[in-house]
Amino acid sequence: MEIDLAPAQEGTERSQGDTHVTAAIEAVGACQAVTDMLSRVGDKWSMQVVMKLGEQSRRFNELRRIVDGISQRMLTRTLRNLERDGLVSRTVTPTVPPRVDYALTPLGRSLWGPVAGLSQWVLDNRGRIESSRAAYDLREED
Amino acid sequence: MEIDLAPAQEGTERSQGDTHVTAAIEAVGACQAVTDMLSRVGDKWSMQVVMKLGEQSRRFNELRRIVDGISQRMLTRTLRNLERDGLVSRTVTPTVPPRVDYALTPLGRSLWGPVAGLSQWVLDNRGRIESSRAAYDLREED
DNA sequence: CTGTATCCGTGGTGATACTG
DNA sequence: CAGTATCACCACGGATACAG
Numbered sequence A, B: 001m002e003i004d005l006a007p008a009q010e011g012t013e014r015s016q017g018d019t020h021v022t023a024a025i026e027a028v029g030a031c032q033a034v035t036d037m038l039s040r041v042g043d044k045w046s047m048q049v050v051m052k053l054g055e056q057s058r059r060f061n062e063l064r065r066i067v068d069g070i071s072q073r074m075l076t077r078t079l080r081n082l083e084r085d086g087l088v089s090r091t092v093t094p095t096v097p098p099r100v101d102y103a104l105t106p107l108g109r110s111l112w113g114p115v116a117g118l119s120q121w122v123l124d125n126r127g128r129i130e131s132s133r134a135a136y137d138l139r140e141e142d
Numbered sequence C: 001c002t003g004t005a006t007c008c009g010t011g012g013t014g015a016t017a018c019t020g
Numbered sequence D: 001c002a003g004t005a006t007c008a009c010c011a012c013g014g015a016t017a018c019a020g
Helices: A019-029 A031-041 A046-055 A060-066 A072-084 A106-110 A112-140 B019-029 B031-041 B046-055 B060-066 B072-084 B106-110 B112-140
Strands: A088-093 A099-104 B088-093 B099-104
Touching: A031 A046, A031 B031, A031 B046, A031 B112, A046 A060, A046 A072, A046 A088, A046 A099, A046 A106, A046 A112, A046 B031, A060 A072, A060 A099, A072 A088, A072 B112, A099 A106, A106 A112, A106 B112, A112 B031, A112 B072, A112 B106, A112 B112, B031 B046, B046 B060, B046 B072, B046 B088, B046 B099, B046 B106, B046 B112, B060 B072, B060 B099, B072 B088, B099 B106, B106 B112
Parallel strands: none
Antiparallel strands: A088 A099, B088 B099
């Protein structure tokens, strides 16, 4: 199954093969799963952690330092969730003091592509969004 | 570090060469903005509404019916947020009873591509994620 | 029909203290 | 170092009633 990544902007002719239309419909049908994943990955910390681990493998307190503002509790929870979803691997070295390394799994790395696409969109359109917000808020302030 | 922005949108013309690597690095730098947008769009209802409006323009109660389980309050709030961000347009026809049509703006439609990329990833990997969760939960249940 | 206003439970988040 | 445990706060979301 494949989804057309350049959906009808304007008068795009989708007449030809309805394959991607079907796929899009299926995608809409599975939009609950997509939404779920978006909120999993779109929570306050997951994406930042994934991005940091995308650079390289990290230890716990290393992450704690470079993920700005995260609490120990939230880092633990975030990592546990990512591990549960199979996006991050946790490797314990039973030395003393203990050493735990976190890294992206292949599945976690494969998420990077789609996320990068979305990141690019945000970068490209952040200005427009902020302008729109400013204009909207201006209209509302009476 | 090799990042492939495979689902390159039509509109975005990055010159060439290692531009996308640069973009990726910038993406990491702007990960806060990306995270913000992910949680905006990854909330409980936004994506479903965007997808429904991606099919066609809709009226308020029309959306209320087809977006399964959404409350009136949440639909209003979701639409207001999307409108504020410039992703959705709101057209009031001052008849009686009033008629309000919601539609995706060009900006809103441009979001479809990246989101479809992510959707595809979710569809492709949902099974793996669920397996991973099941395995994880099995290990934890003692 | 298309909203706004209000109340309220739940869960996500941070701060802090403690443990192996 | 790498967590767990506990408490308190508050934003999110649902239900309901009301309004233009």
